[in-house]
Amino acid sequence: FSVASVVFVSATSQEIPISQATPRIGGAQSPGPPIVKVVIRQDLNKKIFIALIVSSTLLCITVLFLLYLLLWRYRNPKNSFTGIKGKSDSVKSSVSTKPVVHKIDSVTKGTIPVYEYQLLESGTNKFSDSNVLSRGGRGCLYSACLDGKSSVTVKKLDGGGDTDIEKQFENEVDWLAKIKHQNIVSLLGFSVYRQTRCIVYEMMQNGSLESQLHGPSQGAGLTWQLRMKIAVDIARGLEYLHEHCHPPVVHRDLKSSNILLDSDFNAKISDFGYATVLMSQNKNLNRPSEYLLDGKVTDKNDVYSFGVILLELLLGKKSVEKPSTEPESVVTWAVPKLSDRANLPNILDPAIKGTMDLKHLYQVAAVAVLCVQPEPSYRPLITDVLHSLIPLLPLELGGSLRIL
Numbered sequence: 083f084s085v086a087s088v089v090f091v092s093a094t095s096q097e098i099p100i101s102q103a104t105p106r107i108g109g110a111q112s113p114g115p116p117i118v119k120v121v122i123r124q125d126l127n128k129k130i131f132i133a134l135i136v137s138s139t140l141l142c143i144t145v146l147f148l149l150y151l152l153l154w155r156y157r158n159p160k161n162s163f164t165g166i167k168g169k170s171d172s173v174k175s176s177v178s179t180k181p182v183v184h185k186i187d188s189v190t191k192g193t194i195p196v197y198e199y200q201l202l203e204s205g206t207n208k209f210s211d212s213n214v215l216s217r218g219g220r221g222c223l224y225s226a227c228l229d230g231k232s233s234v235t236v237k238k239l240d241g242g243g244d245t246d247i248e249k250q251f252e253n254e255v256d257w258l259a260k261i262k263h264q265n266i267v268s269l270l271g272f273s274v275y276r277q278t279r280c281i282v283y284e285m286m287q288n289g290s291l292e293s294q295l296h297g298p299s300q301g302a303g304l305t306w307q308l309r310m311k312i313a314v315d316i317a318r319g320l321e322y323l324h325e326h327c328h329p330p331v332v333h334r335d336l337k338s339s340n341i342l343l344d345s346d347f348n349a350k351i352s353d354f355g356y357a358t359v360l361m362s363q364n365k366n367l368n369r370p371s372e373y374l375l376d377g378k379v380t381d382k383n384d385v386y387s388f389g390v391i392l393l394e395l396l397l398g399k400k401s402v403e404k405p406s407t408e409p410e411s412v413v414t415w416a417v418p419k420l421s422d423r424a425n426l427p428n429i430l431d432p433a434i435k436g437t438m439d440l441k442h443l444y445q446v447a448a449v450a451v452l453c454v455q456p457e458p459s460y461r462p463l464i465t466d467v468l469h470s471l472i473p474l475l476p477l478e479l480g481g482s483l484r485i486l
């Protein structure tokens with residue numbers, strides 16, 4: 083950065099007033115050789131320097147802003163929060179959505195799409211009865227076709243003002259947005275519109291394990307091998323929650339109605355409304371599970387529930403039978419009978435009688451009995467359960483059994 087510089091100026095120059103201050107040689111007016119003048123340019127250079135700094139800073143800010151905008155648009159595709167704008171109703175929806183949406187951790191991180199309520203409404207023929215897949219206490223489940231694409235499932239929860247429903251909704255969306263696994267149902271998005279909450283899931287064409295086992299077909303569609311595949315799939319999903327999530331996640335509401343089956347009978351765990359992280363000192367359950375025996379939340383609660391599902395798969399009995407007299411759990415009914423394994427073929431689900439290797443049957447029953455032990459610390463880890471079931475499942479179904 084030079085302090086001074088030499089400027090060559092023509093004697094006839096009009097534009098440089100400095101020349102007026104320069105003494106003329108001999109006072110003559112005739113054009114002579116160029117006059118050499120020294121001009122101090124410190125001020126000029128300073129100004130250029132400042133201008134350069136300001137303009138390059140502005141340029142940097144603009145480039146960074148454009149990059150951020152591009153990134154944000156990339157992470158929030160078509161159906162994202164930006165989609166809730168435009169039509170008058172949609173604007174209302176965005177007004178009521180924002181407080182709820184920002185409570186949901188993952189939405190603020192932009193990982194799941196927020197659907198326009200109107201899109202779900204048209205995709206379900208205005209939530210028509212002909213689209214109802216199931217009716218529950220908290221709302222209904224609909225099949226839907228969004229944008230003419232493949233079918234999805236929409237759970238519509240009415241009564242968003244109800245804090246219990248609100249909590250379950252937020253919990254379910256938050257967990258499913260974070261957890262991605264082949265044996266856990268996929269969340270596709272959600273919507274919040276006035277008091278209505280909707281959750282969009284992948285379609286599970288074969289419904290729940292409960293409806294397959296205890297519905298009209300009474301388990302006829304589930305062969306022994308399929309039952310083993312379902313058990314292994316559930317154990318894989320649970321192993322992911324207990325062993326591969328940090329911190330570990332406990333489902334707390336595992337039951338056959340929350341196990342869903344796709345078109346190929348791949349089983350996936352659903353309903354994370356009561357899921358929580360595993361904390362050693364967590365003694366306060368909002369809602370004690372019907373299987374919970376000690377009031378503490380541990381991964382062993384899920385192992386117990388898994389044992390109950392295994393008993394349902396073997397015996398074809400409901401987890402809790404509700405005859406006219408006292409309701410009876412499948413555990414209290416089956417465990418005393420299973421103390422003598424010779425009884426097993428007699429109490430087996432008639433739909434699979436005589437279709438399996440007896441040694442395999444005894445092994446699965448032994449695993450089920452271990453899982454439902456009253457003392458949680460005696461129950462096996464889900465990883466151990468998984469590794470004792472894999473050798474009983476044929477190779478082509480994801481196990482390690484070679485059938486010759």
Ligand SMILES: Nc1ncnc2c1ncn2[C@@H]1O[C@H](COP(=O)(O)OP(=O)(O)OP(=O)(O)O)[C@@H](O)[C@H]1O
Pocket residue numbers: 215216217218219220221222223235237267283284285286287289290292293339340342352353
């Ligand atoms: N993604 C899905 N695809 C197909 N069917 C489903 C899907 N999700 C749920 N279902 C069916 O709807 C039933 C009810 O599921 P839902 O999760 O709504 O239960 P719920 O009303 O929460 O009841 P609960 O709390 O007792 O589990 C399931 O048992 C299953 O048959």
